[in-house]
Each structure stands twice: as C-alpha cells, then as structure tokens.
Amino acid sequence: MKIHIDENLCAGHGRCYTLAPELLDSNDEGYPTRLGEDIDVTPQLEDAAQRVVANCPEGAIRIL
Ligand code: SF4
Numbered sequence: 001m002k003i004h005i006d007e008n009l010c011a012g013h014g015r016c017y018t019l020a021p022e023l024l025d026s027n028d029e030g031y032p033t034r035l036g037e038d039i040d041v042t043p044q045l046e047d048a049a050q051r052v053v054a055n056c057p058e059g060a061i062r063i064l
Contacts, residue, residue, distance in 0.1 A: 002064040003049050007035040009060035016056055020048035038064060 005016075012031040017024040023045050025033045041049045053061045 001041040001043075001046050001049060002038045003041055003053065004038050004062055004064055005032050005035050006060045006062070009058045010035055010056075011058050011060075013057070016052040016061060019055055020045075020052050023048040024052065 010031060014030055017026045017032055027033045053063060
C-alpha cells in the first residue's frame with residue numbers, strides 16, 4: 001500500500017501525525033514531512049494509514 005498527502009489540500013493542523021506517529025512525522029512548520037510524495041506503507045502500518053485517511057479533515061490523504 002502507498003498513501004499520498006496532497007500539499008494543496010493539507011492545512012497543517014497535525015491530526016494525521018498525532019494519530020499515527022509511527023507512520024508520519026512533522027516538520028518545523030507543523031506540516032507532515034512527506035507532502036506530495038508517494039509514501040510506502042508496510043503491512044504492519046496499514047491500519048494506521050486507514051486511520052489517517054479517515055481522520056484528515058481536509059481529505060488531503062488518499063490511498064494509492
Ligand atoms: S490531518 Fe490532513 S490536513 Fe491535517 S496535517 Fe494531516 S494531512 Fe494535513
């Protein structure tokens with residue numbers, strides 16, 4: 001599985017990396033560090049990926 005965070009939709013309020021720190025990190029401005037990249041998700045982290053997709057208020061994270 002891969003996920004992608006749309007840098008044009010992300011508002012940087014941090015719900016994703018707060019809910020799933022094992023999957024996502026943040027930069028100094030409070031945005032996820034891998035905006036605009038295709039992020040590989042190991043099978044062990046697929047539940048976390050589903051959680052961040054379901055909880056992003058901007059709909060910025062999608063499963064590829
Ligand atoms: S929850 Fe969504 S809008 Fe908020 S920082 Fe994460 S990707 Fe961006």
